Amino acid sequence: MRRLPVYIVVDTSESMFGEPIDQINRSLDLMLASLHRNPYALETAWLSIITFDSIARALVPLTDISEFKIPELKARPGTALGTALELLRVQIAKEVEPATETEKGDWRPIVFLLTDGQPTDSWRPALEKLRAQRPKPANIYAIACGSAVDFDVLKEIADVTFRASEATPDMLSKLFIWMSSAIQSVSKNASQNGLSADDLKTPDGIEIVGDEYPDPPEDPPQLFFHGVCATTRKPYLMRLKYVPYGSGVYFPDASFPVPDDFFIDGGYTPPEISSERIVAMPPCPYCSNEDWCSCPRCGTGFCFNHEKSHEQGFVVCPECEARLLERPEGEEGEPFSMRPSAG
Ligand SMILES: [Zn+2]
Ligand SMILES: [Zn+2]
Known part of the structure; x- marks a missing residue:
């Protein structure tokens, strides 16, 4: 046969x-x-x-x-x-x-x-x-x-x-x-x-698709970021959606808990994006913390509780344990580059 x-x-x-x-x-x-x-x-x-x-x-x-x-x-x-x-x-x-x-x-x-x-x-x-x-x-x-x-x-x-x-x-x-x-x-x-x-x-x-092949969009319709929950120390995945507002921005869409072995380095480094184009990050799927920061020492993105850290005056990176000082109330930070996931 x-x-x-x-x-x-x-x-x-x-x-x-x-x-x-x-x-x-x-x-x-x-x-x-x-x-x-x-x-x-x-x-x-x-x-x-x-x-x-x-x-x-x-x-x-x-x-x-x-x-x-x-x-x-x-x-x-x-x-x-x-x-x-x-x-x-x-x-x-x-x-x-x-x-x-x-x-x-x-x-x-x-x-x-x-x-x-x-x-x-x-x-x-x-x-x-x-x-x-x-x-x-x-x-x-x-x-x-x-x-x-x-x-x-x-x-x-x-x-x-x-x-x-x-x-x-x-x-x-x-x-x-x-x-x-x-x-x-x-x-x-x-x-x-x-x-x-x-x-x-x-x-x-x-x-x-005939002979006319559409061009890929200049900006990806979705961006993905990896986060670590500061409360549970578990990894999660964030999804942001492109909105054609101004020069194009990304709005929070969803976040998902992922298994511990989810993130593997495939050797590909996606292009960085300016924090100015990120409207906000989705809340943490484990503890519902709505605040998010990126550790300047190890690069890990993580959720944190703004009120609590404001009382303490610092946040602790769940990955490298660095103590990061809270910015004084009302002070705007400089825009910085963010590295999305490979998608
Ligand atoms: Zn969390
Ligand atoms: Zn860190």
Whole structure:
């Protein structure tokens, strides 16, 4: 039996944190259930899930649908697309049976690449290696979610690029239902050509990007910052939203508790932003402290209680224990540069 290998490569960067990643987890569950009900898919399709943030992981290697166990996807900082493409190449070389003189081998794998951001590593060498691999590895279908995507990158990587306006739960749900039916259709009409013209018909809100590739915005639509709670000493993630006011500012949007091992250094340093463009930080998700400061000694951002520290006359950095003096009431500080997270 010739297998149809399907690789789902998912961007699990910080911008996917919360609702989007929860929805992807639910959607994968539904996708598997619907593939299980389809005799063609059950017979032909093999599935792999690769995720990428600061690092890329083959979360599930290429597996027969009937034995596939849904993993739990987690969001983390970074968008290491190059590392993901290299891992994809290695996995395809290892897992897909090539055609030989006597055997037909597997069908050409199809790849769905789901991303909502801009790469934080170098991706071109990995793409060149992937493209040079023989037999030709795959049709790549890229799905760009939201407005922060670098379409110039996807244009080079993908055979077909789709665009969804936002990575909302509803949109992600529709996207996975569409992918699921495309996989079923390709399983039935297995060919070397991947998705047929009919399969390329996407639900409302998800469209094929033609020759006109939109430019990425000058200012990212969202910014992420890391914080440490001064009360509980636990890490959290803050999300700020761009508002086109004046030269563009960022308003507090949400904050999330994150696991202790959430923040990993992927080697990428995002550009700094002036504190003048940050209207405020979201409150701490652990203790609801609304004040926030950045330690001038170790650079850690942390929540603090303004009233309490005003009484004491100082705040203590939860990371390096530095005692930072409170500014006298009413005195405005100089603007300073802030380093967001890799996003
Ligand atoms: Zn706190
Ligand atoms: Zn410090």
